Amino acid sequence: MVEYYWPQREETTLIGKPVDRLDGLEKATGTAKYTYDVNLKDQLIAKALGCPHGHCRIKSIDTAAAEATPGVVHIELLREPGSEIEWEGELIAVVAADSEGAAVEGRSKIDVQYETLEVFTNDEDLEAAKEAGRTTRGGGKAETQREPGEEDDEDEFIEDEIKRLFGEAAHVIEGYYGIDAITHCCLEPHGSTVHWDNGRLIAYLSTQNVSGTDDGFARDLNLTADDVDVICEYIGGGFGSKFAADYWGIAAARISKQTGRPVKFMLDRDQELKLGGNRPSGYIKVKLGADENGVVQIWDSEHWGTGGANGGGVSHGVIPYVLSPPNYRRLATNIKVNAAQARAWRAPNHPQACAMSQTAYDDLAAQMGADSYDIFMRNLGSAQGAKPEVYAEEMKIAARLMDWKAKWHAHGKGPRDGSVVEGLGMALHTWGGTANNSSCQLKIYPDGSVQSFCGTQDLGTGTRTVCAQVVADTLGLSLDQVQVNIGRSTYPNSGASGGSTTVGGVSESHRRAAQDALMKLFDQVAGALEADAGDLEAVDGRIRIKGSPESSLSWKEACSRLGLKPLEVTASYQRGSGSPLSSSGVGGVQMAHVTVDTETGVVKMRKFVAVQDMGLIVNPKTAKSQIYGAAIMGIAYALFEQRKLDPATGAFVNAEMADYKLPRLGDTGQIIVELYEPDSERERGVIGLGEPPVISPGAAISNAVCNALGVRVPVLPLTPKRVLDALQQAGRV
Amino acid sequence: MTDSIHNSDTHSGVSRRAFLKGSGAAAAATAVGTSTAPLAAQEGGTEVVRGEKTISLTVNGQNRQATVEPRTTLLEMLRYQFDLTGAKPVSLDGSSGASTVWVDGKTVAASTMLALQCEGKAIRTVESLGGDQPDPVAQAFVKHDAEQCGFCTPGFVVAVRAFLDKHPNASEEEIRQGLNGNICRCGTYANIIDAAMSIVKGESHG
Numbered sequence: 001m002v003e004y005y006w007p008q009r010e011e012t013t014l015i016g017k018p019v020d021r022l023d024g025l026e027k028a029t030g031t032a033k034y035t036y037d038v039n040l041k042d043q044l045i046a047k048a049l050g051c052p053h054g055h056c057r058i059k060s061i062d063t064a065a066a067e068a069t070p071g072v073v074h075i076e077l078l079r080e081p082g083s084e085i086e087w088e089g090e091l092i093a094v095v096a097a098d099s100e101g102a103a104v105e106g107r108s109k110i111d112v113q114y115e116t117l118e119v120f121t122n123d124e125d126l127e128a129a130k131e132a133g134r135t136t137r138g139g140g141k142a143e144t145q146r147e148p149g150e151e152d153d154e155d156e157f158i159e160d161e162i163k164r165l166f167g168e169a170a171h172v173i174e175g176y177y178g179i180d181a182i183t184h185c186c187l188e189p190h191g192s193t194v195h196w197d198n199g200r201l202i203a204y205l206s207t208q209n210v211s212g213t214d215d216g217f218a219r220d221l222n223l224t225a226d227d228v229d230v231i232c233e234y235i236g237g238g239f240g241s242k243f244a245a246d247y248w249g250i251a252a253a254r255i256s257k258q259t260g261r262p263v264k265f266m267l268d269r270d271q272e273l274k275l276g277g278n279r280p281s282g283y284i285k286v287k288l289g290a291d292e293n294g295v296v297q298i299w300d301s302e303h304w305g306t307g308g309a310n311g312g313g314v315s316h317g318v319i320p321y322v323l324s325p326p327n328y329r330r331l332a333t334n335i336k337v338n339a340a341q342a343r344a345w346r347a348p349n350h351p352q353a354c355a356m357s358q359t360a361y362d363d364l365a366a367q368m369g370a371d372s373y374d375i376f377m378r379n380l381g382s383a384q385g386a387k388p389e390v391y392a393e394e395m396k397i398a399a400r401l402m403d404w405k406a407k408w409h410a411h412g413k414g415p416r417d418g419s420v421v422e423g424l425g426m427a428l429h430t431w432g433g434t435a436n437n438s439s440c441q442l443k444i445y446p447d448g449s450v451q452s453f454c455g456t457q458d459l460g461t462g463t464r465t466v467c468a469q470v471v472a473d474t475l476g477l478s479l480d481q482v483q484v485n486i487g488r489s490t491y492p493n494s495g496a497s498g499g500s501t502t503v504g505g506v507s508e509s510h511r512r513a514a515q516d517a518l519m520k521l522f523d524q525v526a527g528a529l530e531a532d533a534g535d536l537e538a539v540d541g542r543i544r545i546k547g548s549p550e551s552s553l554s555w556k557e558a559c560s561r562l563g564l565k566p567l568e569v570t571a572s573y574q575r576g577s578g579s580p581l582s583s584s585g586v587g588g589v590q591m592a593h594v595t596v597d598t599e600t601g602v603v604k605m606r607k608f609v610a611v612q613d614m615g616l617i618v619n620p621k622t623a624k625s626q627i628y629g630a631a632i633m634g635i636a637y638a639l640f641e642q643r644k645l646d647p648a649t650g651a652f653v654n655a656e657m658a659d660y661k662l663p664r665l666g667d668t669g670q671i672i673v674e675l676y677e678p679d680s681e682r683e684r685g686v687i688g689l690g691e692p693p694v695i696s697p698g699a700a701i702s703n704a705v706c707n708a709l710g711v712r713v714p715v716l717p718l719t720p721k722r723v724l725d726a727l728q729q730a731g732r733v
Numbered sequence: 734m735t736d737s738i739h740n741s742d743t744h745s746g747v748s749r750r751a752f753l754k755g756s757g758a759a760a761a762a763t764a765v766g767t768s769t770a771p772l773a774a775q776e777g778g779t780e781v782v783r784g785e786k787t788i789s790l791t792v793n794g795q796n797r798q799a800t801v802e803p804r805t806t807l808l809e810m811l812r813y814q815f816d817l818t819g820a821k822p823v824s825l826d827g828s829s830g831a832s833t834v835w836v837d838g839k840t841v842a843a844s845t846m847l848a849l850q851c852e853g854k855a856i857r858t859v860e861s862l863g864g865d866q867p868d869p870v871a872q873a874f875v876k877h878d879a880e881q882c883g884f885c886t887p888g889f890v891v892a893v894r895a896f897l898d899k900h901p902n903a904s905e906e907e908i909r910q911g912l913n914g915n916i917c918r919c920g921t922y923a924n925i926i927d928a929a930m931s932i933v934k935g936e937s938h939g
Contacts, residue, residue: 024875027883028890029863030819037818070783099813101804105781187823187831187884187918236821236884237918269824460882460919625878625924632920657824657916664913665922 002515004581006616006685007473014473018621021465022479023458027234034234035206038193040262044073044096046252047103049110050089050271051079054121054338054650056114058083058092065109066095071102074259075110076251084117086309087340088651089274091248096255096263119338121645123281123306124178124715129335136311138304138332145326158329165298165327169289171368177359178283178715179352179698180642181306183273184345185660188236190276191266192249194256201228201253205245206266208238209496211455214489216245221253230489238459240344241277243496273655278643279345281305282314282352283715286360288325294368294375296361296382299328303356307334308341314352321350321357322391322428323379338650339643344498346630347431347691351637355698355716358427362703363712366411372426372703373404385430386587386613394589394611394676398426401609401672402591412710419599422606425703426591429695433614433688434584435504436495439572442471442513444521446564448556450475451483452513456494456506458486461690462622463502467510469618474514476538477555492570500688504582507618507686508573511581516569524567525558583684588612590631590696592704593669598727601720603639603705605669608697613676615687620675627673627693634697636663639717788852792817793861801848808832808843810851811858819859819887823916830915831888833895834858840895859887862894869932870894877928881919889915893929903933 009016026032063075074096079085085092093110097103120132129135144165148157166172186206193204201223207213207230214228221228235242252265267276284303290296299320305313316332345351358376365375377395380388399405407424414421441453452471458464464484472482485491495505522533522543529536529552531545544552559567573579593607610627617623640661644654654660698716705723706712713726727733782803789798792815799814811817811834820843823831827842834843835857862868870893873879880886889912896911897903903911908929917925 020875021878021880023883024878024880025863025867025871027880027886028859028871028874029867030817030859030887030890031863032883033818034821034884036822037812039813039816039818099802099805100809101802185918187821187829187882187916235882237882239918266822460880621878625881625921628923629881629920632922633918636920656826656828658826658828662916662918663922664916665925666909666913668920668922671923 002519004512004515004579006581009682012473014469014479015618016620019465019469019479019619021462021622022468022484023464032234034188034236035191035193035204035232036188036236036266038204040193040195043193043262043264044098044255044259045100045103046094046096046255046263046265047100047107047268048091048094048248048271049107049112050274051085051092052088053085053114053116054088054119054645055117056085057117058085059113059115061093062111063093065111066106069102069106069109071098072106073097074255075106076255078247078251087274087338089271089340091271091275094251094255094265096259119648119650121337121339121647121650123181123335123337124283126304126333129304134336136334136336138313138334139316140329140331141316142329143327162298162300162327162329166287166289169297170292171290171294171364172287173360173364173367174287175360175363175712176285176714177356179281179355179637180716181281181339182279182637182641183643183660184237184239184241184277184343185273185662186237186239186241186276189267189269189272190242190246190248192252193262193264194252195262196257199227202231203228203249203253204231205249206235207232207242208235208457208459208498209243210457210487210489211493212243212496213245217250217253220245220250228489231487232457233487235457235459238497239346240348240498243498269657270655273660274652275340277343277345278308278340280307280313280342280352282356284356288360288364290364293378294364294370295378296323296325296364297327299325299330302331302333304333304335305352306337306339308339309336310341311336312342315349318349318353319357321353322384322430323358323361324382324384326382337645339645339652346633346694350429350431350695351698354427354429354695355702358699359702359712362425362706366706369410371408372707373399373408376426376428386585390587390613390681391428391589394587394613397674397676398589398591398609398611401674402593402607404591407593411707414708420595420597421708422593422595423704423706423708424591424593425700425705425707426589427696427699427703428587428589429692430585430587431500431692431695432584433500433504433586433692434575435508435573435582435686436501437573437575438494438505438509439492439570440506440509440513441492441568441570442517444517444559444562444567446559446562446566448559449483450477450481451485452510453485453491454494454506454509455489455491456486456502457497459497461502461626462619463506465622466503466618467506470507470510471514474511475518477541500690500692502688503618504686504688505573508579508581509571512571512573513569516571517567520567520569521558524561525553528561529553580685582686583615584687586613586615586687586692588692588696590693590700592697592700594701594704594708596705596708596723598709601723603718603723605635605667607670607672608635609672610693611674611676612689612693613681614689615684616682617675617677618686623675623689624673626689628671630693631671631697632663632668633694635668635701637717638698638701639663642717786849788849790851790853791855793857799848803847803849805848806844807834807846807848807851807856810848811843811856817858817860821884821888823885829885829888830892831885833888833891833915835891835895840891859891862890868894870897870928873928873931877924877931879921879924879928881921885915885917889917889925893925897929897932901933905930
């Protein structure tokens with residue numbers, strides 16, 4: 001049995017080193033082939049007609065003129081007359097043609113008649129939603145330190161207990177906070193380029209679930225998963241929205257089969273925003289009570305929001321967020337609106353929960369005239385997720401990097417530069433990030449070359465590079481001696497990239513495979529070195545006896561003793577099986593420094609600090625990039641992006657890049673990232689990082705704006721209009 | 734991405750883009766003297782102009798020919814006829830910068846230019862910055878990890894190269910102001926600033 005372990009920090013050659021991503025130059029010079037870029041001989045281009053109404057029923061569809069359009073080869077209906085459509089953009093029919101132009105022209109000639117139906121889009125107004133019959137229960141929970149007696153009615157007891165606790169509280173805050181729905185807005189839209197080869201479907205699919213989507217195609221096309229080869233070498237963004245083949249992927253496969261030609265079917269930009277995925281909105285009414293030190297004792301909240309036409313919303317399970325007082329009551333209500341259903345968005349539920357909870361903690365600091373940092377610190381005793389001491393240490397590091405103490409002023413009491421004020425805010429977050437199931441096949445060839453095979457995918461997080469680092473370091477080789485193969489469903493299964501589970505999973509499988517293979521190689525060469533296999537080590541491209549480096553074989557010499565066949569091993573990690581190589585549960589602290597122009601309402605980022613724990617860090621360079629990116633994605637939803645639905649028609653009115661506002665390079669200010677990896681955390685093994693750092697920015701930036709203005713702008717994104725409205729409401733204009 | 738013409742039942746009537754695209758195609762066809770017969774006037778006045786024409790141009794220094802329709806964009810021509818897929822289709826109107834290329838030395842969003850307008854012109858794409866000796870900007874993007882998913886990266890590399898050609902001694906502030914034509918969703922801006930600054934400071938060499 002091989003005992004799996006990570007080498008100590010000082011013993012690694014590649015693990016823990018800031019390695020450049022292996023596919024960097026291909027991406028930077030345009031030769032990396034994404035799904036959209038795969039051009040197959042005689043391919044058809046498919047374009048779909050989207051429904052123009054938020055809620056309607058199809059009366060009739062006439063495709064005669066479309067079929068007669070030059071270049072149009074095939075038309076497939078995805079909806080039939082009589083179908084009810086509940087969101088704008090839903091695909092009605094697909095036109096496959098010889099060129100994009102012909103497909104678009106053909107699409108324009110499809111004549112669909114609709115009967116429009118009543119539309120509801122107002123997810124912020126709970127009363128209106130109730131009146132419209134658009135609400136469903138989202139669940140809730142109450143806990144008090146004192147327990148009801150046997151005689152007590154539980155609801156009454158909790159009601160009385162909450163009343164008593166608020167009566168005893170030294171400070172009581174009542175607040176309203178919210179965060180609008182946003183989209184994933186992948187720059188490469190959802191889609192596929194597919195063809196059939198002797199009854200097998202070859203699907204180039206833009207997916208974060210290479211090993212799982214072959215099943216999806218197979219199920220809907222009456223095939224077995226072995227009949228489907230999903231390929232994704234490069235993916236242009238996923239963020240939680242690209243786990244499935246989707247009905248448009250299935251349609252591409254069907255059209256390809258019927259026409260006998262390859263088909264490229266990518267969503268248009270507006271379709272990507274309307275259908276490709278969105279994140280539920282959340283709005284909350286909170287009352288909290290704290291003792292004289294600002295330690296929160298009681299939390300009472302009701303929140304609501306929408307996950308789309310089927311309801312859904314922000315789970316009550318993460319309210320209040322991280323800081324969880326001993327007494328609380330929380331209630332969630334879900335609202336159905338005429339919009340496509342939400343998909344997992346990077347750290348599902350957490351960013352909204354953070355923005356709806358830690359803003360209230362900051363308002364407590366504001367009311368007490370206290371430093372927000374001190375109030376967060378004093379409440380760490382109730383912190384969930386990571387250990388309180390991890391948050392505390394990260395807070396100290398973040399404060400030093402932000403120069404918090406020197407810059408701090410009480411809420412609304414800072415210096416003014418003309419109409420411009422500035423402020424500081426912070427928030428903290430947690431995430432699991434446990435390793436996903438992953439298998440890796442490793443082959444060592446007699447000529448010394450090494451190849452790994454794993455059905456994982458690289459979302460741009462650097463997965464490919466991490467795999468190579470782990471294998472090469474374990475085998476004592478350099479990166480260029482290892483060829484990593486990922487992105488095909490025919491390779492050994494590896495979990496979907498969701499929940500920050502990929503780096504843990506592939507580190508597990510690749511380390512195990514490399515350790516297993518090395519042990520087998522040692523067995524083969526031990527005789528030649530007149531040593532026990534257990535006394536050998538692989539260092540600097542040589543197999544040598546521990547302690548006597550002069551007795552060694554070069555890697556190539558050693559591999560030549562394998563005979564004619566390559567040495568092959570397959571190693572697997574199963575989630576929950578317990579392992580010294582990976583773990584879960586991380587914490588992070590973020591701080592924002594902003595300026596706000598009280599005349600224009602414009603918020604500008606000055607500086608943003610992110611401190612993050614992730615256990616053992618395999619590649620600090622790509623890890624830092626993840627955090628920079630998460631901070632910027634956080635700035636995006638804090639200040640810029642929102643899905644805007646027209647209340648009259650349900651139309652998603654800003655579903656183009658020019659209208660769906662995202663920060664540009666000049667909008668993000670200075671960003672400082674600090675990786676927190678003391679021995680105590682490194683010893684825990686690898687933990688996922690993709691999601692946690694995107695959680696805190698909303699609350700941190702909202703708190704900074706509140707600190708600057710002395711007025712809470714309740715709902716994210718903090719647009720100039722909302723800033724000015726809040727100032728006006730507070731009588732400050 | 735060529736979502737240029739909507740069906741007759743759109744609540745908003747004819748889209749602005751449909752109008753621009755239709756009239757642009759017609760104008761371009763006229764400009765290069767293609768014999769076209771406007772066919773089947775569409776609802777709302779959009780006309781589909783037909784007729785293929787073979788044009789000559791240079792692409793990354795090579796003489797090339799392409800047979801294009803009046804409605805074919807430069808981006809479609811590059812991607813489908815020359816299989817140069819570095820320039821990406823992210824937004825039709827160029828607001829993402831992902832399809833940025835050089836046309837006669839000036840940067841253009843390839844999705845906003847018609848192929849017919851490229852007759853006789855010199856097109857240069859991000860692929861010209863690769864090869865055996867990659868451009869220092871591309872190398873700096875790797876060194877500073879100024880890319881994640883990488884879909885916006887080619888457009889950004891061209892934008893940074895073009896900006897630094899004009900402003901070789903740009904300050905960090907000028908870089909922050911000068912590269913706002915491109916969008917990245919993964920959030921690589923901080924690293925792109927580092928990459929661009931490293932070129933200005935002479936830290937990255939080809």
